[in-house]
């Protein structure tokens with residue numbers, strides 16, 4: 001495992017320290033990070049190819065993933081924000097947390113969604129900068145990917161929603177740089193509440209690493225979200 005991580009660090013150049021002279025504005029805004037890159041190991045590539053094959057008949061769809069929110073997404077969410085200008089400013093500068101670490105050292109993942117079965121699958125390779133207990137992934141990193149995959153499943157099946165409740169059982173530690181599969185499904189909908197659950201398994205499905213249940217609540221267009229740091233609220237303005 002440690003050898004595999006060291007190889008990965010060399011491949012991605014992470015051992016050389018931060019890149020100099022790279023300004024924030026020069027970042028490529030529209031790179032789809034859910035496509036294979038040199039840090040992906042063989043297992044990751046194999047699973048990716050398997051899901052791409054499943055996507056050929058249209059039952060599964062690969063979900064593109066960007067570091068920065070495409071500004072077109074403002075249209076999807078601006079109804080919830082009283083200050084559209086500030087929202088646009090924030091969306092153009094803020095980075096999606098699971099995409100904020102360098103290639104190969106943090107969260108490498110690709111998600112696929114099945115609209116007929118209301119399922120989302122995430123193939124996830126957790127890099128060496130996500131260490132918790134020596135040699136294993138940090139629980140917060142696992143929770144991040146679980147929340148993100150459950151969230152995609154909730155949003156794609158029910159609309160714009162936020163995590164209201166998340167329960168995780170961590171059953172086995174996940175080795176750093178290994179590949180796991182997060183399998184989510186929408187269990188039921190009650191009013192604005194979406195109940196979504198998942199399990200995290202090894203590639204051969206023999207090891208159950210974690211299980212989670214969650215409640216997502218669809219945002220109410222009558223309530224507004226204020227994103228000013230000093231006055232953050234999500235409440236009914238009427």
Ligand SMILES: CCCCCCCCCC(=O)SCCNC(=O)CCNC(=O)[C@H](O)C(C)(C)COP(=O)(O)OP(=O)(O)OC[C@H]1O[C@@H](n2cnc3c(N)ncnc32)[C@H](O)[C@@H]1OP(=O)(O)O
Nearest residue numbers: 098147148151152162163164165191193215217219220234
């Ligand atoms: C990689 C790609 C990633 C893309 C996906 C990203 C996924 C990431 C998602 C997140 O991490 S979101 C960040 C973490 N979550 C938050 O910050 C949410 C903070 N909480 C809130 O803003 C509000 O509490 C919330 C929007 C969840 C609900 O507020 P509302 O005012 O809309 O709910 P309301 O109080 O009217 O309750 C509506 C229903 O939800 C229920 N409910 C509310 N909060 C709950 C809760 N915490 N647990 C269980 N149920 C809850 C509530 O009981 C009620 O049920 P009933 O309709 O049966 O009466």
